[in-house]
Amino acid sequence: SQKIEQNSEALNIQEGKTATLTCNYTNYSPAYLQWYRQDPGRGPVFLLLIRENEKEKRKERLKVTFDTTLKQSLFHITASQPADSATYLCALFQAAGNKLTFGGGTRVLVKP
Amino acid sequence: DGGITQSPKYLFRKEGQNVTLSCEQNLNHDAMYWYRQDPGQGLRLIYYSQIVNDFQKGDIAEGYSVSREKKESFPLTVTSAQKNPTAFYLCASHSLRGNGYTFGSGTRLTVV
Numbered sequence A: 001s002q003k004i005e006q007n008s009e010a011l012n013i014q015e016g017k018t019a020t021l022t023c024n025y026t027n028y029s030p031a032y033l034q035w036y037r038q039d040p041g042r043g044p045v046f047l048l049l050i051r052e053n054e055k056e057k058r059k060e061r062l063k064v065t066f067d068t069t070l071k072q073s074l075f076h077i078t079a080s081q082p083a084d085s086a087t088y089l090c091a092l093f094q095a096a097g098n099k100l101t102f103g104g105g106t107r108v109l110v111k112p
Numbered sequence B: 001d002g003g004i005t006q007s008p009k010y011l012f013r014k015e016g017q018n019v020t021l022s023c024e025q026n027l028n029h030d031a032m033y034w035y036r037q038d039p040g041q042g043l044r045l046i047y048y049s050q051i052v053n054d055f056q057k058g059d060i061a062e063g064y065s066v067s068r069e070k071k072e073s074f075p076l077t078v079t080s081a082q083k084n085p086t087a088f089y090l091c092a093s094h095s096l097r098g099n100g101y102t103f104g105s106g107t108r109l110t111v112v
Helices: none
Strands: A003-006 A011-014 A019-026 A032-038 A045-051 A056-059 A062-067 A072-077 A086-094 A099-102 A106-111 B004-007 B010-013 B019-025 B031-037 B043-051 B054-057 B064-066 B076-078 B087-094 B107-111
Touching: A003 A086, A011 A019, A019 A086, A019 A106, A032 A062, A032 A072, A045 A056, A045 A062, A072 A086, A099 B031, A099 B043, B004 B087, B010 B019, B019 B031, B019 B087, B019 B107, B043 B064, B076 B087
Parallel strands: A011 A106, B010 B107
Antiparallel strands: A003 A019, A019 A072, A032 A045, A032 A086, A056 A062, A062 A072, A086 A099, A086 A106, B004 B019, B019 B076, B031 B043, B031 B087, B043 B054, B064 B076, B087 B107
């Protein structure tokens, strides 16, 4: 069966450190992968998209890697700040079916 | 400002009632989506529409219905056939030439 797995345990990290989140998938052939941020009671906000032929993407303090052999994406927040505290969702897009499927999300808590 | 508006923010439904959740966008996006989110879980796709007057079932369409009579609007009806409707409902839109999805702020539906 198809699965998108993100660590369901919250990630507690000290301000200034790098937070690394993992998104693993099985039985998907995604054309691209996206990462979103979601604050409590709000809709997700798009952060980054990485295509199947790209290894790495950066945006300010964010970095995403995509390894289609390992079927894994890593999401890094460098120099983390308390304002980065939120839930981060990964999502896969498959051309077959033409839809975006989300993982369960990982909550990040950055302590001052 | 362009965006996507969901209303109401909170909705209470009695057993056996149908309720309709509103979703309007002024982003000129072609595609619109409805997702359901349960506590501590990711988003699950209910219905989506790529073009006016056409829509497809997502992964959990049973007990829901939609219409797409205008490009800007994609209302979701939660029918009495939906046995466990209490959840956070998110509407999203997407330009087929764009990157990430744009989400509304959500409607929290509670059965009383």
